[in-house]
Amino acid sequence: MKGTKQSMSNSQFTLEEYTRIMKEKNKDELKAMSEALYRTDSYQRGTVLFDIIEKCRYNELKYYLFYEYWACIDKGHELYTPSLVSKWLTAANVQLDLSGLEIDKEGFVTIYRGENKYSFTWKKGALSWTNSREIAERFARGVRLRSQTAAQPKVIVGKVHKDNILARIDDREELELICKDVVFLNEIKLKSNNKEGGKKAKLTSY
Numbered sequence: 001m002k003g004t005k006q007s008m009s010n011s012q013f014t015l016e017e018y019t020r021i022m023k024e025k026n027k028d029e030l031k032a033m034s035e036a037l038y039r040t041d042s043y044q045r046g047t048v049l050f051d052i053i054e055k056c057r058y059n060e061l062k063y064y065l066f067y068e069y070w071a072c073i074d075k076g077h078e079l080y081t082p083s084l085v086s087k088w089l090t091a092a093n094v095q096l097d098l099s100g101l102e103i104d105k106e107g108f109v110t111i112y113r114g115e116n117k118y119s120f121t122w123k124k125g126a127l128s129w130t131n132s133r134e135i136a137e138r139f140a141r142g143v144r145l146r147s148q149t150a151a152q153p154k155v156i157v158g159k160v161h162k163d164n165i166l167a168r169i170d171d172r173e174e175l176e177l178i179c180k181d182v183v184f185l186n187e188i189k190l191k192s193n194n195k196e197g198g199k200k201a202k203l204t205s206y
Contacts, residue, residue, distance in 0.1 A: 012095040015067075022064040029061075037069060045069070046076020053088075063092035070178070071171040078120050080127060082180030085166045098162055101131060108159040110185075111177055114139030116150035122158075127166070127178045129158070135174055140190055149193045157186040 013021070023030065033052050040048050049069050053062050066080070066088055101109050111129040113122050114136040120126050130136050133155060142150030160179040167178035 012093050015094055015097060018092055018094045019064060019067075022061055026058070026061055026064075033065065037072070042072060042074040044075070046073035046079065049073060050076060050079040059088075059091040060093070063088035063094065067167055067169065070167070071169055071174075071176070077126060077128070078124065081125060082127060082166070085127065085178060086180060089166050096165060096168055098165065098168065101162075103162055107162050108183075109162060109165070109177070110157070110159050111179060111182065112136035113156040113158070114141070114143075115154055115156060116140055116142060117152040118150070122156055122182065127180070129160070129177045129179050129182065130175045131177060132175050133157075137190060141193060151192055153190040153192055155188040155190065156184070157188065158182040158184050 036052065037045055037048055049065065053065050056062055056065065063085075066085060070080075098109075103109055109131060111131055112133045112135070113126070113129045115121055122129075130139075136155045137153070140150065140153035140155055142153075160177070160182050164181045165177055165179055167176075169176040169178065
């Protein structure tokens with residue numbers, strides 16, 4: 001495989017096997033990358049991470065970087081397109097663990113996405129969804145805001161085929177699913193808790 005330190009096995013890895021191999025093979029590079037990322041705040045980190053991934057010489061390592069640091073960024077999500085993440089996953093040769101997800105007989109999972117006035121929307125290519133409506137509602141109202149007062153909160157309901165799930169990230173108990181080719185089902189408008197007419201707050205662009 002061009003751009004890798006050494007060829008990966010033809011058989012697929014579990015995520016645990018893959019992350020262990022990447023850490024062992026790229027210890028020094030990962031330390032330097034981590035230090036560069038954490039010199040920036042979470043609102044700049046998305047751009048810095050994307051630049052690191054794009055410049056990374058090892059194709060097999062790119063998915064690790066995406067998976068490891070995705071939950072640590074609050075801006076720049078629009079840089080990460082479904083086609084790019086799918087390409088990184090293919091190069092990583094990882095078989096995702098989808099156990100515990102409710103998959104219907106046609107292979108689809110019902111998913112939810114919380115959005116508000118300041119969100120980077122799913123229509124524009126946002127990747128982050130969850131299989132929990134409760135969690136989606138928290139994001140819609142402003143998950144980073146103590147008072148949950150984001151303006152124009154809503155929950156998008158969709159379904160995604162299991163083969164179009166690009167990552168499953170359980171960090172921070174958000175049950176996050178990174179998805180492509182989502183089928184729209186419904187939009188649920190929520191009652192806003194904002195009593196100040198939609199005063200802008202510093203929100204995540206997820």
